[in-house]
Amino acid sequence: MTGKSLFNTFAVLAICSLALSACGAKAPASGDGPKVTASGFTCPEPNPRMEVTSTELNLFVWTEYFPEDMLDCFSLVYGVKINQDEYSANEEMYAKVASGGVAYDLIQPTDYIVPLLIRQKLLQPLDHSRLSNMKNMDPNWMDRYFDPGNQYTLPYLAGIDAIVVNTEAVKDVPTSWADLWKPEYAGRIVSIDDSRTVISMTLLTLGYDPNTHDPAQLEEAKNKLAELVPNIKLFDSDSPKTALIAGDVDLGIVWTGEAFVAHEENPAFEFIYPTEGASLWEDNWALLKDAPHLDAAYAWLNYTMQGDVFWLTLRDFQYINPNLAAIAYAKENQPEVYSAYNDSPITNPPAEVLKKGFYSKDVGEAAALYDRIWTEVKGGN
Amino acid sequence: MLKRLRENKSAQGTLLALPTTLWLFVLLIIPLFLTLIVSFGKRSPDGNVIFTFTLDNYIRLIGFSSDCAAGQATCFDPLYLQILWRSLTLAFNTTVLVILLAYPLAYFIARAEPKKRSTYLFMVLIPLWTNFVIRVYAWMMLLRKEGAINIIIGTVAHWLGFNFVPFEMLYTPGAVLVGMVYEFLPFMILPIYTSLEKIDNSLYEAAADLGANAVRTFTKVTLPLSMPGVVAGTILVFIPVMGTFIVSDILGGKQVILVGNLIQRQFLDARDPTFGSAASLILMALTLIVTYFYTRKFGFGEEIVAA
Numbered sequence: 022m023t024g025k026s027l028f029n030t031f032a033v034l035a036i037c038s039l040a041l042s043a044c045g046a047k048a049p050a051s052g053d054g055p056k057v058t059a060s061g062f063t064c065p066e067p068n069p070r071m072e073v074t075s076t077e078l079n080l081f082v083w084t085e086y087f088p089e090d091m092l093d094c095f096s097l098v099y100g101v102k103i104n105q106d107e108y109s110a111n112e113e114m115y116a117k118v119a120s121g122g123v124a125y126d127l128i129q130p131t132d133y134i135v136p137l138l139i140r141q142k143l144l145q146p147l148d149h150s151r152l153s154n155m156k157n158m159d160p161n162w163m164d165r166y167f168d169p170g171n172q173y174t175l176p177y178l179a180g181i182d183a184i185v186v187n188t189e190a191v192k193d194v195p196t197s198w199a200d201l202w203k204p205e206y207a208g209r210i211v212s213i214d215d216s217r218t219v220i221s222m223t224l225l226t227l228g229y230d231p232n233t234h235d236p237a238q239l240e241e242a243k244n245k246l247a248e249l250v251p252n253i254k255l256f257d258s259d260s261p262k263t264a265l266i267a268g269d270v271d272l273g274i275v276w277t278g279e280a281f282v283a284h285e286e287n288p289a290f291e292f293i294y295p296t297e298g299a300s301l302w303e304d305n306w307a308l309l310k311d312a313p314h315l316d317a318a319y320a321w322l323n324y325t326m327q328g329d330v331f332w333l334t335l336r337d338f339q340y341i342n343p344n345l346a347a348i349a350y351a352k353e354n355q356p357e358v359y360s361a362y363n364d365s366p367i368t369n370p371p372a373e374v375l376k377k378g379f380y381s382k383d384v385g386e387a388a389a390l391y392d393r394i395w396t397e398v399k400g401g402n
Numbered sequence: 403m404l405k406r407l408r409e410n411k412s413a414q415g416t417l418l419a420l421p422t423t424l425w426l427f428v429l430l431i432i433p434l435f436l437t438l439i440v441s442f443g444k445r446s447p448d449g450n451v452i453f454t455f456t457l458d459n460y461i462r463l464i465g466f467s468s469d470c471a472a473g474q475a476t477c478f479d480p481l482y483l484q485i486l487w488r489s490l491t492l493a494f495n496t497t498v499l500v501i502l503l504a505y506p507l508a509y510f511i512a513r514a515e516p517k518k519r520s521t522y523l524f525m526v527l528i529p530l531w532t533n534f535v536i537r538v539y540a541w542m543m544l545l546r547k548e549g550a551i552n553i554i555i556g557t558v559a560h561w562l563g564f565n566f567v568p569f570e571m572l573y574t575p576g577a578v579l580v581g582m583v584y585e586f587l588p589f590m591i592l593p594i595y596t597s598l599e600k601i602d603n604s605l606y607e608a609a610a611d612l613g614a615n616a617v618r619t620f621t622k623v624t625l626p627l628s629m630p631g632v633v634a635g636t637i638l639v640f641i642p643v644m645g646t647f648i649v650s651d652i653l654g655g656k657q658v659i660l661v662g663n664l665i666q667r668q669f670l671d672a673r674d675p676t677f678g679s680a681a682s683l684i685l686m687a688l689t690l691i692v693t694y695f696y697t698r699k700f701g702f703g704e705e706i707v708a709a
Contacts, residue, residue, distance in 0.1 A: 116449070141448060255656060267546050268546075268547050268548045269546050386447040387447075393672070395671065396672050
């Protein structure tokens with residue numbers, strides 16, 4: 022093949038791929054008929070329909086954390102283009118938001134980082150009169166310690182960090198966090214790359230408060246954690262399930278949703294709630310102070326809180342669902358999705374797990390120590 | 403005015419260099435200066451920069467802790483020096499391996515028929531059309547426990563009746579080295595090829611006339627004349643490897659910490675821009691020192707041709 026015809030082949034390929042992506046793109050919303058997403062999901066009408074003049078909405082969200090259909094439907098129903106940026110650690114999100122120069126509207130902070138965001142005046146209070154669908158949320162997940170009265174945040178999903186085990190590969194299944202230190206697990210663990218969860222878990226095995234401010238206890242935890250590092254094959258917060266499913270590792274310190282998917286792929290994966298108490302968390306929506314598209318942001322919050330929309334999270338991302346209307350809707354209309362959620366001890370954990378679990382809380386001044394321990398422990402191999 | 407400019411060669415030169423100079427000043431010199439200021443600052447508990455003048459960040463980098471007076475047994479912790487040393491040795495190993503792999507290929511291409519050369523060079527460049535990160539991810543598929551390499555070896559071993567335990571390749575320092583070598587290979591092939599291709603054929607004929615055998619021709623003619631390419635390639639490979647963090651992040655499972663990872667983590671996860679700035683400047687200084695001594699020994703490439 023001569024150089025020229027080779028070039029022509031590539032040019033044709035390039036044009037084909039352009040044409041393909043054009044075909045795949047969504048048709049613009051037109052007429053009054055029902056809106057259908059690219060995957061064939063019929064979008065529910067907004068209730069109530071809000072006044073939106075913005076044409077864009079900028080989201081800064083966790084990687085792989087909300088349903089594509091939810092996003093497409095909002096775009097179709099309100100004619101708003103959604104720009105999405107992703108992060109895989111609260112600290113990373115905070116660093117970007119605090120450095121300024123970003124034009125995001127909504128972020129998804131986890132409980133413990135919310136007080137810091139409020140203290141640094143990065144959020145704006147929510148106008149509850151524009152959020153009629155707040156009534157759908159489960160009161161158990163509202164009005165929490167990190168934001169009394171939900172002045173700044175609304176719950177999105179909640180979950181648990183615990184131990185996932187491939188019971189085919191691991192004969193001696195761990196029952197506690199302390200078990201993870203066993204030498205036979207050397208190089209067989211994947212851990213989420215989350216400083217707070219992992220350090221808090223270590224503090225717990227030492228019998229300390231998982232949110233301690235005491236430098237001496239933290240120093241002890243650092244040394245203890247350094248002993249765990251040889252057992253950890255990799256840190257991954259984007260998709261820890263991948264290494265588990267691919268067989269690179271046999272145990273994991275992971276989130277609810279990752280464990281659920283791993284279990285779906287291979288029932289040998291079991292989620293173990295450690296005896297010391299699992300790590301609990303609640304992710305939220307929060308509105309940034311300089312949000313450029315307020316009307317679209319409120320419309321998004323209100324639309325996604327509808328039961329007939331939010332149930333999509335039950336279908337796509339298996340976490341603890343704080344939206345009662347969504348659960349009721351799924352029970353009524355999507356019995357399979359509902360029973361998968363309701364019958365799994367991963368998404369519907371026993372009450373005592375929730376009672377015994379711990380939350381990572383804002384530690385104020387001590388945050389610098391936590392960050393430093395994390396750098397030093399992970400760098401020391 | 404225009405006429406005067408046409409006559410004034412040095413003014414022409416200034417004018418031509420102006421856009422790049424401005425560019426470098428605004429986007430390199432000023433940020434570098436700001437980095438220097440931040441590196442002397444302190445981190446507030448919430449992760450903001452408090453502007454002051456302290457050398458704490460540099461003291462921490464070389465392994466001493468500033469709050470060490472309290473009579474702790476071990477005040478010295480060489481953690482960050484180890485990270486720097488690890489980056490330095492990895493960059494060195496990568497460069498040596500890349501030279502060993504690139505030189506024969508560049509030689510082959512340079513000695514091929516002129517018509518075929520452009521096809522070969524084109525093939526060297528094709529991988530660069532794919533995004534850097536995607537190419538690293540592709541290595542994950544190859545190296546993992548149930549990845550392509552283990553599957554192939556396992557199948558062959560099975561045929562031959564051997565018992566095969568899959569190799570642990572992914573998330574090891576070796577995986578990071580392989581990834582680095584793969585990513586930076588083209589940047590060595592091209593400069594070596596360029597200098598090999600420039601060698602006049604009559605020099606080889608002269609060497610043969612004077613009775614030099616193949617080995618002697620290579621060591622006395624080819625190698626010295628292609629050194630400018632090797633030097634240029636080394637600079638193009640060594641410096642980026644020192645600072646890259648993506649390869650070690652993905653193939654090392656965030657366990658193989660290089661100085662690039664350390665810096666990136668300070669600005670994101672650890673929220674300590676002051677320490678991150680200090681580490682960036684130390685990395686720059688280290689790279690400059692190594693490059694300085696290297697170029698003093700081997701020249702910057704072209705000098706050797708002139709000499």
